[in-house]
Amino acid sequence: MRKRHVVLDDIDRRILAALQADGRTTIQALAERVGLTTSPCLRRVRLLEEAGVIRGYVAVVDQAAVDLPVSVFISIKLERQREEELDRFAATVSRWPEVMECYLMTGQRDYLMRVVCADLPAYERFLKEKLTRLDGVASIESSFALEQVKHTHVLPLR
Amino acid sequence: MRKRHVVLDDIDRRILAALQADGRTTIQALAERVGLTTSPCLRRVRLLEEAGVIRGYVAVVDQAAVDLPVSVFISIKLERQREEELDRFAATVSRWPEVMECYLMTGQRDYLMRVVCADLPAYERFLKEKLTRLDGVASIESSFALEQVKHTHVLPLR
DNA sequence: CATGAAACATACCTCTA
DNA sequence: TAGAGGTATGTTTCATG
Numbered sequence: 001m002r003k004r005h006v007v008l009d010d011i012d013r014r015i016l017a018a019l020q021a022d023g024r025t026t027i028q029a030l031a032e033r034v035g036l037t038t039s040p041c042l043r044r045v046r047l048l049e050e051a052g053v054i055r056g057y058v059a060v061v062d063q064a065a066v067d068l069p070v071s072v073f074i075s076i077k078l079e080r081q082r083e084e085e086l087d088r089f090a091a092t093v094s095r096w097p098e099v100m101e102c103y104l105m106t107g108q109r110d111y112l113m114r115v116v117c118a119d120l121p122a123y124e125r126f127l128k129e130k131l132t133r134l135d136g137v138a139s140i141e142s143s144f145a146l147e148q149v150k151h152t153h154v155l156p157l158r
Numbered sequence: 159m160r161k162r163h164v165v166l167d168d169i170d171r172r173i174l175a176a177l178q179a180d181g182r183t184t185i186q187a188l189a190e191r192v193g194l195t196t197s198p199c200l201r202r203v204r205l206l207e208e209a210g211v212i213r214g215y216v217a218v219v220d221q222a223a224v225d226l227p228v229s230v231f232i233s234i235k236l237e238r239q240r241e242e243e244l245d246r247f248a249a250t251v252s253r254w255p256e257v258m259e260c261y262l263m264t265g266q267r268d269y270l271m272r273v274v275c276a277d278l279p280a281y282e283r284f285l286k287e288k289l290t291r292l293d294g295v296a297s298i299e300s301s302f303a304l305e306q307v308k309h310t311h312v313l314p315l316r
Numbered sequence: 317c318a319t320g321a322a323a324c325a326t327a328c329c330t331c332t333a
Numbered sequence: 334t335a336g337a338g339g340t341a342t343g344t345t346t347c348a349t350g
Contacts, residue, residue: 055218057215060214060215061211061213062213066313068314102309103303103305106303116314143263143265145264147261148260149269150259150260151259152258156255
């Protein structure tokens with residue numbers, strides 16, 4: 001899982017595009033699609049995996065179908081922005097399973113995160129039992145997503 | 159791909175958890191892990207797929223490794239909020255590959271989206287050539303992610 | 317290209333709510 | 334007795350060296 005910077009050529013990008021669309025394509029089908037035979041195709045896939053370009057293969061589960069229809073975006077400002085405080089905050093929220101994404105933002109140097117939950121009471125529980133119990137949080141601002149217009153994992157290669 | 163509401167039991171949830179961690183587990187390993195034999199395990203997986211609970215299987219590609227290190231969150235307010243305008247906006251941005259996520263938000267009824275790009279110039283191109291060319295956009299506000307603290311696809315089942 | 321492993325399709329039995 | 338799991342078997346397809 002090296003993170004050394006890998007130079008990708010056109011075939012690599014086509015492999016990645018195909019695997020982003022279907023993570024279960026067989027090497028044979030993949031090879032055919034990108035214009036290789038199976039051996040070099042498999043070799044490339046393994047290299048991409050080892051280099052960390054492919055981080056893994058996952059099943060995409062429908063949020064609503066597992067009764068987690070609510071996405072909340074939360075903006076959080078910390079009282080102090082010392083490195084140590086930021087790291088501690090980041091480590092803590094990373095451990096919470098409700099947090100799907102969390103970013104350190106420019107500007108006010110605050111965090112933006114997306115939290116999923118079953119309903120409003122569940123969200124309130126998350127707030128009361130977790131977020132508001134953290135030290136050093138200056139402000140919390142929540143906005144609710146009414147509708148998921150788009151949600152993809154497919155990166156625009158090139 | 160029915161969206162009829164499916165009732166999931168404990169075994170289903172464990173199957174989903176396992177497949178969210180590794181979308182390529184063999185049915186055998188999966189069956190062993192959830193305490194079934196392969197036949198009923200495979201049956202359940204197929205049902206979950208057909209019911210749309212499992213939307214698909216994908217390779218997770220590292221954003222930075224494919225030279226798309228920048229995530230930008232964009233808040234967009236529309237001039238009018240008629241159904242028709244909202245739909246047209248949603249349909250258009252859904253087609254742009256740079257847009258990874260887009261949500262219709264409560265409150266001001268505006269949109270929040272995450273766009274990925276290679277660098278600032280690329281983002282400016284996206285703004286100039288796409289976003290600002292749309293009709294009916296009242297305001298655009300961008301915030302940049304400095305750092306991805308967490309990004310997961312694993313939903314907190316139960 | 318050959319080989320072993322896994323997926324897949326089936327058919328049939330068992331148990332129980 | 335319908336529904337879910339288990340057993341068994343044969344075929345096909347794939348990964349891999």
